[in-house]
Amino acid sequence: NAGVTQTPKFQVLKTGQSMTLQCAQDMNHEYMSWYRQDPGMGLRLIHYSVGAGITDQGEVPNGYNVSRSTTEDFPLRLLSAAPSQTSVYFCASSSGPRTTEAFFGQGTRLTVV
């Protein structure tokens, strides 16, 4: 059972380039989210989705786009990469109730030069 799968694991981009971080889950979870992890700041929510076709902004959405065309997939797009977007990105999924935990992917380490 794969759980939450993120690709790629590592990526180096030049400033201004665009790319898509992929996230897929096989648990039929309705709720998916993207976080970035920076030293001393914990994980901050970028975007989230409560179901296919429904997305909304988190705490730090600027410079990122998302879409949710299927229950399984929730890609994160960087439109024009900036050095401030150097971070580790995590995708997570969970079922609806507040009492259930989120399951995380292994993360993508992104460096923007």
Add this chain to the structure above:
Amino acid sequence: GNSVTQMEGPVTLSEEAFLTINCTYTATGYPSLFWYVQYPGEGLQLLLKATKADDKGSNKGFEATYRKETTSFHLEKGSVQVSDSAVYFCALRTYMGRRALTFGSGTRLQVQP
């Protein structure tokens, strides 16, 4: 809004020492509380959770009690091992607003032999 405050790290202990990592929270609505652990180079894994006041979550010798009166969820372990070296995150989730996890900044634990 929701927020989680954790004690600053790193915390350095000798093997078999007692561990406490403090966590306090502010939440709109009635949160569920979680502790996640991140081992080097990996994603986040659920360590334990509690979904209502006075619940005690436990796993792998770790414990935390949901204290509504003090808005706290401190993590404890009676005897740490070198293999417990990791970063620990306190988090909460509510029905209100985004329903995403809100994380503390994380506490790095280093256990020396």
